[in-house]
Amino acid sequence: MSEIDDPARLRAIADLDLTRPEVHAELDALASRAAAQLGLPIGLVSIVLDGAQWFPGHHGLTGWLVEVGGTPVEWSFCRNVVEKHAPLQVPDATADARFADNPLVTRDGVRCYLGVPLTTRDGHVVGSLCVIGDKPRETSPEDVAALQELARGMMERLQTRA
Amino acid sequence: MHTRLVSKGAAYGLSRPTATTARDALARVLGADRADAVFQSACDELGIARTELSVEELAKIARVLAARSGIESVLGVSLQIRCETFLALVGP
Numbered sequence: 047m048s049e050i051d052d053p054a055r056l057r058a059i060a061d062l063d064l065t066r067p068e069v070h071a072e073l074d075a076l077a078s079r080a081a082a083q084l085g086l087p088i089g090l091v092s093i094v095l096d097g098a099q100w101f102p103g104h105h106g107l108t109g110w111l112v113e114v115g116g117t118p119v120e121w122s123f124c125r126n127v128v129e130k131h132a133p134l135q136v137p138d139a140t141a142d143a144r145f146a147d148n149p150l151v152t153r154d155g156v157r158c159y160l161g162v163p164l165t166t167r168d169g170h171v172v173g174s175l176c177v178i179g180d181k182p183r184e185t186s187p188e189d190v191a192a193l194q195e196l197a198r199g200m201m202e203r204l205q206t207r208a
Numbered sequence: 209m210h211t212r213l214v215s216k217g218a219a220y221g222l223s224r225p226t227a228t229t230a231r232d233a234l235a236r237v238l239g240a241d242r243a244d245a246v247f248q249s250a251c252d253e254l255g256i257a258r259t260e261l262s263v264e265e266l267a268k269i270a271r272v273l274a275a276r277s278g279i280e281s282v283l284g285v286s287l288q289i290r291c292e293t294f295l296a297l298v299g300p
Binding site: 047051053056057059060065095096097098099100110113114115116117118119120149153 | 220221222233236237238274277278279281282283285286287289290292293296297
């Protein structure tokens, strides 16, 4: 069984009780703050489930991604963050063999990506706080640190309430 | 001229969600017996008695599961996103 399908990790996601409406508003605000801080058009709180990534908080999405509120997990950049327990930086997805054929790149125009793990106190990586742009962009260690700080604060708040 | 045939269901590499793939996804996490019971309870709640289900019906089942608590909710959201992605990008 892969980490993505691990029932203990999925239970940790369930314990966060992210379907509460007040949580969505807070996560939307966090996604917006992440995008603004990094100067990119899209920010996402992406929770990686067994078959899909789910966006309980988002900023800057359009079209079907807003209506559906997620994507199949096999298209997920954030899945890599969960599997590696580490930040993922993709300066230009069209030039990266891992992602160049991904429909989110070819169809929806994702070009650059930076995501950091959302980790519970028990060490489960439940998803990623990420920012996305439609132009190539290198990110700095300071960018990663800023996003990690936002992610840590968010997970603390969620677990204190859950 | 050589014509490339691509099935509608294969668009963007998406496979059509079915009752079997949905039950299998639940079983990977819950075990087969509990997965069958959970899936059947959602069908019963919606008054669905058939085994051949459309993607729209699967999406309704997923929404029932997503509205529950705990791990059933998480698995329901996952199935719901897969079904709704298919409906949005491929069609019913």
